[in-house]
Amino acid sequence: MEITAADVKSLRERTGAPMMECKRALTTAGGDMAEAELVLRRQGIASAAKKSTRTACEGAIGSYIHAGGKLGVLLEIACESDFVARTDEFQQLVHDVSMHIAAAGPKYLSRELVPAAELESERAIYRQQVANLNAGKPKPESVVEKIVEGKLGKFFEEQCLLDQHFVKDDKVTIGELIASKIAKFGENIQVRRFARFKVGDERAT
Numbered sequence: 001m002e003i004t005a006a007d008v009k010s011l012r013e014r015t016g017a018p019m020m021e022c023k024r025a026l027t028t029a030g031g032d033m034a035e036a037e038l039v040l041r042r043q044g045i046a047s048a049a050k051k052s053t054r055t056a057c058e059g060a061i062g063s064y065i066h067a068g069g070k071l072g073v074l075l076e077i078a079c080e081s082d083f084v085a086r087t088d089e090f091q092q093l094v095h096d097v098s099m100h101i102a103a104a105g106p107k108y109l110s111r112e113l114v115p116a117a118e119l120e121s122e123r124a125i126y127r128q129q130v131a132n133l134n135a136g137k138p139k140p141e142s143v144v145e146k147i148v149e150g151k152l153g154k155f156f157e158e159q160c161l162l163d164q165h166f167v168k169d170d171k172v173t174i175g176e177l178i179a180s181k182i183a184k185f186g187e188n189i190q191v192r193r194f195a196r197f198k199v200g201d202e203r204a205t
Contacts, residue, residue: 003027005149011036018175020153020163043176043183056188058085062094066102070199073101080187093181093189096168097161101194106161109191114160119152126151161191 003026011022011033017040025043029035059078066072075098079085108114126148130139139147156163162175172180174191182189 003031007031007033011040018162020156020173021176021179043179056080056190058082059189059192060085060091060094062091062098064095064098064102066099071102072197073098073194074197075101075194076192078188078190078192079185084185084187084189090181090185090189093177096166097174097177097191098194100164100167100174101161101196103167104161104164105196106164106194107159108161109194110162111156111160114156122152122155123148161194 003023007026008019008022011017011026012019014033014037017025021040021043022036025036025039026033028039056078058081059076062073062075062077064073064075075094077090077094077097079090084090127144129151130144130147157165157173162173162178164174166172166174166177169177178189178191
């Protein structure tokens with residue numbers, strides 16, 4: 001069964017879960033909306049989304065230095081209570097995400113923070129790539145746009161921290177990792193900001 005953008009949007013509205021997780025859940029559930037919602041609940045993503053509006057004013061700032069002092073990361077992850085912030089598991093989360101940022105080099109925290117102009121530039125490049133590959137037999141516009149959106153999804157996975165696959169477990173994204181901790185701790189947990197420094201770069205990413 002084909003998973004449409006409308007299906008993904010509907011599931012997002014029902015659960016508050018991120019778009020990528022909604023699409024994965026629908027694919028797993030074979031397009032069944034109710035089953036997809038159960039998939040998200042089992043993963044803790046739906047409950048995590050419901051907690052995302054709660055105030056998170058505690059947390060920790062972590063750092064990670066790699067490559068003989070030539071690569072470093074500063075990261076802030078927030079939670080709701082000092083009790084959770086001081087647990088070994090929360091501190092390990094901060095460390096793991098810092099290490100992931102050092103290894104994967106995300107440019108943005110989330111897809112919502114990618115400038116619109118950059119997204120349009122990427123779309124234009126992908127459209128041209130499709131046109132070049134099919135110069136003799138142009139594809140219908142609807143098919144082209146579906147290919148473009150697929151390529152854009154890959155762009156998000158490469159450039160956006162929450163969409164990236166965790167370097168220690170590529171079966172989950174960083175967003176899913178955070179969601180699992182929200183489900184476990186029962187608190188809102190958010191990656192607030194990060195900076196990645198590399199010797200020789202003019203500015204942090």
